[in-house]
Amino acid sequence: MAAVRGTLLKHLRVNATPLPLLRNPKTFPNGLFNLTFNAVRCFSDVVMGSFLDKSEVTDRVVSVVKNFQKVDPSKVIPNAHFQKDLGLDSLDTVEVVMALEEEFGFEIPDNEAEKISTINHAVEFIASHPQAK
Template sequence: MDKKEIFDKVSSIVADHFDIDRAKITEDLNLKTDLDADSIDFVEFVLEVEDTFGAEIEDSEAEKLSTIGEVVDYIAAHQQDKK
């Protein structure tokens, strides 16, 4: 799966979870500041990403993810690890 496909899936999750117009979602969108996500929102988002991509994101790694682009890069890098 390439980064565009990953971005599209992550964007859909963000749009649904945070009730935001998908057209407003960019790689620079910050989950915590732009979406005003609290810790529970963020954990739920991470769990949904894990379910969607069949990957596990360690808590220590999840804390480092703040933008959509970082989430996409993380998923892309860890999918390559599985190959």
């Protein structure tokens, strides 16, 4: 069995040569630098940045909170605190978080849900979450 595996792997191997580390972008062949740079930039946006547009997330979060029964829609602003500004208790806050989960199509872990006490906290968490839709 090991001989068969060795023979199979020998035929499946592909020789690859690494690209030399070039410090000067002008020495990259045929725009490879731009392709590489754009790929790295996109990757860093995914790793470091947000996944959804924050203004869109803000609008959707504000809409969800405004539609919550116990909230006065005129008091809902992006930096509103759920308890202090909107008068919600801890159970109401849990219900708001559940409504946000339904709106954005993913489950917020309990340890993170406990940290969400303002609309801005919700926006920051949702905008940076890879599963938010």
